[in-house]
Amino acid sequence: EVSIHPLDKRLPIGVTYPDPSAIEAAVKLLLNAERPVIVAGGGAITANASNELTRLAERLGAAVSITWNGKGAISEDHELFIGAVGQTGTTCGNKITASADVVISVGCRFTDWSASSYAKGVSFSIPPGKLIHIDLDPREIGKTYPTEVGIVSDAKVALEAILALISEADAKKALAKRETFLADVQKAKADWIAQVSPRENSRETPFTSQRPLVALRKVLDRNGIVVVGSGNTQGSVKQSFPVYEPRTHLTSGSYSPMGWAVPAALGAKLACPDRQVVAIVGDGDFMMSLPEMGTAVMNGINVVFLVLNNSGYMSIRGGQRKFMGRHIASEFTHHSGNGQPYSADITASARAFGLEAWKVEKDEDLESSLKAALECGGPALVEVIVSRDAAGPFATGWWDFPSPAYYEKEQAGYAEMRAREQHL
Incomplete structure (x- = not known):
């Protein structure tokens, strides 16, 4: 047994509530989306928002990708889970998230590691994809990607507010538009399993x-x-x-x-x-x-x-x-x-x-x-x-690791990806 200070004397009290007009704008975007993806960061877990996040994914037929710190925000045996994004994400997570027309980010900072150093089309395609960004810290909103709807709020409260505005009838209409998208999700998941299974x-x-x-x-x-x-x-x-x-x-x-x-x-x-x-x-x-x-x-x-x-x-x-x-x-x-x-x-x-x-x-x-x-x-x-040669994950994304001019073998690929970064 160990003794610690009472946590209720150390933790902040109260939550930040979202602007209702921002919630309405987010719901409109989500209902009209054809390829919606939820990106769960560590903030989704800190806010105890996993249940609300999963319910929103199910109601919308939205795929869910994660960052490093977002692992566990949704059960990984859920059919809508597509894996992680970024340099060592899954091929499925990167491909499906990059194809999204609407991304709703929940407590995610879009670090260079999770966003593949912002190379367009690798982990994210924003723009043309539209971003709904939920974060408790207003400095994160729009910091790395242009934001269509910025929601400064506790993640759990924001997701509850979004769910409250999506009726069963609206959800059914939205799901009807996503049959092709959901088929793409399952195909991408199967492709990833085929790639990683030999090592596993x-x-x-x-x-x-x-x-x-x-x-x-x-x-x-x-x-x-x-x-x-x-x-x-x-x-x-x-x-x-x-x-x-x-x-x-x-x-x-x-x-x-x-x-x-x-x-x-x-x-x-x-x-x-x-x-x-x-x-x-x-x-x-x-x-x-x-x-x-x-x-x-x-x-x-x-x-x-x-x-x-x-x-x-x-x-x-x-x-x-x-x-x-x-x-x-x-x-x-x-x-x-x-x-x-x-x-x-x-x-x-x-x-x-x-x-x-x-x-x-x-x-x-x-x-x-x-x-x-x-x-x-x-x-x-x-x-x-374990083997040195088979050590580590598949590098499915991109990380901007400068390649010096004298190392010619890497220069062409590095120049190409840097050019893709500049398209932002």
């Missing part, structure tokens, strides 16, 4: 980054909480680990620092002692918080640490190759010069701290080790050896 279901070792996530999803409770580290792990979870409830996916987002997930998972378990909590991290990320294993044991905080070990900073390696055509100090290799990956014995380190720990190098041991860790009754660690 691969039995090769070292593992892909996706395979351990599929195994974890099978043994984790539906309301289990995952706390996700940075880099390739973060993107892989976004694409290949479905969550079904708000606040069951916690990630650093924004700056995305290494070293955040392990202590954050300890905090999540203290806040929700009756829920399963798993920290999913890469080896580089994990090593920055290794001493917290002692914290977990001394305080009896029963978190499972899933460490995807590819012996390096593979996300940084990818950025170095993109920027310079080479990499330095991002692969951990043995000093002998034979190119063999180097790694500390993470499993042995965990055991030395007093955790139950498993090292998984064979597919037949994957699910059983994760299940045992969740059921062991104490803090536990599962180290999974």
Whole structure:
């Protein structure tokens, strides 16, 4: 048990209500739309607006995409869910959202990562698409994209107001116009599943980054909480680990620092002692918080640490190759010069701290080790050896990573995408 200050003494009281005329304008746009998409950001979860967001999607026949921080705003087994947008979004999320004639953004800041550095037609096409932007912070409205209807409001209250103005008759008329759109949604979802399934279901070792996530999803409770580290792990979870409830996916987002997930998972378990909590991290990320294993044991905080070990900073390696055509100090290799990956014995380190720990190098041991860790009754660690070459998510969008003139191989593509950015 832990002692904390009473939260009601620390949290703000009251909500911001929307301008009724803005709500009316938003409803008119939504009812006339042929390809409506709701983009859920972290603000949708902060406002506890998931139920209203899902109801609006169902009433309108609108697809729902998410940002990093919006993961969990709608259950990912919902037929209208299309995945994430942005550089490591899904092909489905990017394609369908970019084709929208009306986008309603709920608590989304349109960062360069989620908006594919604003390259037109990759994640968003605004204009010609029209944007309804709901945000509590007026500075976000119109900051990155021109806004047709800006609604400064608590997200839950705004969505309730929109729902109240859409009658059953109006909803039926709107749905009748969207048969082609909804068929496109299901086709795009099937195409994405076909693309990602080989990595998710691969039995090769070292593992892909996706395979351990599929195994974890099978043994984790539906309301289990995952706390996700940075880099390739973060993107892989976004694409290949479905969550079904708000606040069951916690990630650093924004700056995305290494070293955040392990202590954050300890905090999540203290806040929700009756829920399963798993920290999913890469080896580089994990090593920055290794001493917290002692914290977990001394305080009896029963978190499972899933460490995807590819012996390096593979996300940084990818950025170095993109920027310079080479990499330095991002692969951990043995000093002998034979190119063999180097790694500390993470499993042995965990055991030395007093955790139950498993090292998984064979597919037949994957699910059983994760299940045992969740059921062991104490803090536990599962180290999974993953491939450097198959590490990380699919890069389905665009991120403006400047390519120097001397790296000619990347220059043509970079110039093309920069030109598309300028069309905004």
